[in-house]
Amino acid sequence: MWHRIGRLVILTGLGCTPVFxxxxxxxxxxxxxxxxxSSVESRQAGWVSRLFLSTGGRIVDRSTAAVEVQxxxxxxxxxxxxxxxxxxxxxxxxxxxxxxxxxPTTRLAWDWELDAKLKxxxxxxxxxxxxxxxxxxxxxxxxxxxxTATIDLREARDEARDSLMVxxxxxxxxxxxxxxxxxxxxxQAGIRRHALAYDRAVVLAAQDAGGWSTGAAxxxxxxxxxxxxxxxxxxxxxxxxxxxxxxxxxxxGYAYTAHRIQLTLARHLWRQVDSYLFMVxxxxxxxxxxxxxxxxxxxxxxxxxxALVVLRLHRxxxxxxxxxxxxxxxxxxxxxxxxxxxxxxxxISFDMVM
Amino acid sequence: xxxxxxxxxxxxIALVLLTAGLxxxxxxxxxxxxxxxxxxxxxxxxxxxxxEQRDAVVGAANRLSARIDSLKASETDPESLHEELRASLVLxxxxxxxxxxxxxxxxxxxxxxxxxxxxxxxxxxxxxxxIEAQPDEGLLAQLMVYQQERETLGTRxxxxxxxxxxxxxxxxxxxxxxxxxxxxxxxxEDIAVRLRxxxxxxxxxxxxxxxxxRLRSRVSVFVDEIRLFDEHLSPGRVLxxxxxxxxxxxxxxxxxxxxxxELSGSTGVGVVRGSRQVDRGGEIRxxxxxxSDIMLExxxxxxxxxxxxxxxxxxxxxxxxxxxYLNEMLEGGG
Numbered sequence: 001m002w003h004r005i006g007r008l009v010i011l012t013g014l015g016c017t018p019v020f021x022x023x024x025x026x027x028x029x030x031x032x033x034x035x036x037x038s039s040v041e042s043r044q045a046g047w048v049s050r051l052f053l054s055t056g057g058r059i060v061d062r063s064t065a066a067v068e069v070q071x072x073x074x075x076x077x078x079x080x081x082x083x084x085x086x087x088x089x090x091x092x093x094x095x096x097x098x099x100x101x102x103x104p105t106t107r108l109a110w111d112w113e114l115d116a117k118l119k120x121x122x123x124x125x126x127x128x129x130x131x132x133x134x135x136x137x138x139x140x141x142x143x144x145x146x147x148t149a150t151i152d153l154r155e156a157r158d159e160a161r162d163s164l165m166v167x168x169x170x171x172x173x174x175x176x177x178x179x180x181x182x183x184x185x186x187x188q189a190g191i192r193r194h195a196l197a198y199d200r201a202v203v204l205a206a207q208d209a210g211g212w213s214t215g216a217a218x219x220x221x222x223x224x225x226x227x228x229x230x231x232x233x234x235x236x237x238x239x240x241x242x243x244x245x246x247x248x249x250x251x252x253g254y255a256y257t258a259h260r261i262q263l264t265l266a267r268h269l270w271r272q273v274d275s276y277l278f279m280v281x282x283x284x285x286x287x288x289x290x291x292x293x294x295x296x297x298x299x300x301x302x303x304x305x306x307a308l309v310v311l312r313l314h315r316x317x318x319x320x321x322x323x324x325x326x327x328x329x330x331x332x333x334x335x336x337x338x339x340x341x342x343x344x345x346x347x348i349s350f351d352m353v354m
Numbered sequence: 355x356x357x358x359x360x361x362x363x364x365x366x367i368a369l370v371l372l373t374a375g376l377x378x379x380x381x382x383x384x385x386x387x388x389x390x391x392x393x394x395x396x397x398x399x400x401x402x403x404x405x406e407q408r409d410a411v412v413g414a415a416n417r418l419s420a421r422i423d424s425l426k427a428s429e430t431d432p433e434s435l436h437e438e439l440r441a442s443l444v445l446x447x448x449x450x451x452x453x454x455x456x457x458x459x460x461x462x463x464x465x466x467x468x469x470x471x472x473x474x475x476x477x478x479x480x481x482x483x484x485i486e487a488q489p490d491e492g493l494l495a496q497l498m499v500y501q502q503e504r505e506t507l508g509t510r511x512x513x514x515x516x517x518x519x520x521x522x523x524x525x526x527x528x529x530x531x532x533x534x535x536x537x538x539x540x541x542x543e544d545i546a547v548r549l550r551x552x553x554x555x556x557x558x559x560x561x562x563x564x565x566x567x568r569l570r571s572r573v574s575v576f577v578d579e580i581r582l583f584d585e586h587l588s589p590g591r592v593l594x595x596x597x598x599x600x601x602x603x604x605x606x607x608x609x610x611x612x613x614x615x616e617l618s619g620s621t622g623v624g625v626v627r628g629s630r631q632v633d634r635g636g637e638i639r640x641x642x643x644x645x646s647d648i649m650l651e652x653x654x655x656x657x658x659x660x661x662x663x664x665x666x667x668x669x670x671x672x673x674x675x676x677x678x679y680l681n682e683m684l685e686g687g688g
Binding site: 015025027035052054062064070072073076089093095104119127142164172183203223233236237239252253254256258260262264266267268274276278279280281284286304306308310315328330332336 | 574584591
């Protein structure tokens with residue numbers, strides 16, 4: 001796999017000259033995490049070093065076509081070791097994206113995207129290693145009055161690098177209607193169908209004895225996603241997205257519905273200080289209530305909740321250097337059983353932007 | 355699942371797509387300029403044809419008018435007179451229609467000309483960047499051709515330029531008295547003040563655009579960092595058919611053995627565990643062309659700001675010349 005990724009990097013890297021529009025950033029910092037391993041019961045606080053690099057550029061930048069390469073990598077190094085490990089762990093992630101768009105006419109655009117991501121986790125409970133590769137192709141038709149219609153197809157594979165994960169084949173087909181009033185106000189509404197094939201045996205409900213057993217077939221899910229989005233800018237940049245998910249599965253216990261809200265805000269405050277906010281709220285409700293004389297804690301485990309807030313304040317010190325404070329708060333887990341964890345992370349980082 | 359084996363065609367398809375994208379992109383370089391030039395030429399041809407049509411209709415109308423005049427004078431054939439008058443009305447209506455079409459065409463031409471100017475500016479900017487990066491005679495020749503073609507389109511003068519052009523015609527005439535010189539001096543000073551105000555407005559607009567560009571690009575990096583470490587992913591449950599009833603609860607981050615007989619299946623022990631979900635169903639990642647639009651606008655505004663500053667300097671210089679001449683005149687007179 002690596003030599004293939006290498007080929008992509010070489011092929012695109014040869015002509016890669018960052019031009020305007022691209023942003024290269026390096027961030028080095030420390031964070032204090034009050035629940036480093038996302039634990040429900042035994043919280044362990046400690047320090048984590050953090051490095052993040054984002055580089056990219058356009059290798060083709062014409063009035064009718066563009067190709068963009070983005071590479072991101074990051075390392076999180078834990079200062080304290082987790083229980084049952086003799087050394088502190090780390091997380092290393094790499095993500096390469098190549099995407100392009102071509103406008104054969106003024107009313108039509110083809111876009112495509114290739115991406116590969118490797119996340120490698122060593123001795124960090126609560127994190128999982130995997131390798132992912134995917135590709136997407138899409139077609140956009142520009143209609144009168146700023147309306148666009150898009151159809152796209154994406155195929156991706158996940159290779160699990162963790163015993164608790166499974167391999168996954170993911171195919172999605174999406175259709176979206178967009179409306180652009182101006183550069184500053186756009187809205188989208190779309191529907192997507194995801195076909196997910198997991199490399200794990202289906203779970204069968206055992207009606208007589210309660211509980212469940214496994215079958216011979218592998219799990220296949222069909223996820224429908226209905227989403228609306230809004231992007232707006234005056235002095236405040238706002239991106240809002242709401243999605244409703246309906247997942248059906250041939251495996252018992254995996255069908256669910258979910259509501260997901262995502263909000264991103266950015267605003268210049270004063271004197272070279274910018275603020276950024278990222279919020280996610282999701283509520284997932286599993287349709288199959290576990291059968292049998294299930295203990296109370298599992299009866300109420302049908303609902304999973306996630307609330308994430310990330311706030312970042314960035315002060316530009318000079319043209320290329322800046323200082324950031326980042327606050328992250330997470331509440332995640334099952335609703336009603338107390339099987340959820342809270343995590344608050346405060347971090348300071350030094351940023352270099354080119 | 356033999357993932358590596360399955361990945362071979364996917365990877366090959368990806369390489370083919372990438373290569374195709376690069377080839378197509380390279381071929382698509384100057385199509386916009388070409389298409390706009392063709393459209394502009396077609397509009398010019400239609401304009402010429404409509405003008406010819408209008409001339410013909412006006413000629414016919416003039417001939418008809420002469421005939422109507424003679425019929426009115428003779429008063430012999432009222433029926434023919436009425437008929438010719440009706441025909442005349444039809445011709446007038448046709449002229450009005452053609453004039454409307456000409457107006458519409460003119461607007462379209464102006465629009466396309468402006469787009470063509472922008473397209474040439476874009477291509478010229480790109481060529482300059484490429485030549486700066488790597489000098490090339492072919493590119494230089496192409497740049498000269500583009501610049502010549504761009505010059506034939508002319509520029510749309512701004513209000514300030516018009517104003518200065520009006521003021522620019524002013525010179526010190528031998529017959530000018532102190533009052534005339536003072537008026538000219540004050541006019542040039544007014545122009546300079548207005549240009550400074552325009553420069554301030556441009557500067558404000560520029561800083562707003564730069565702020566927008568900075569926020570747009572940095573918010574993407576901010577979100578990318580969150581996505582890279584999977585911090586945005588939500589939890590969910592996974593049903594595990596454990597063998598020993600002890601499976602690590604990744605959600606809680608610790609081992610949580612569940613071996614109650616109520617959860618047991620027919621062949622082993624059932625376990626519910628939380629798990630961070632795989633990234634899917636997220637926001638559609640769209641190729642961001644808005645960033646280039648903003649940067650292009652920023653470049654244009656910077657050029658415009660420079661131009662205004664130069665015009666302001668000219669106006670101030672001229673006002674100073676008038677003032678010096680006036681002082682000289684007054685001192686000489688005194």
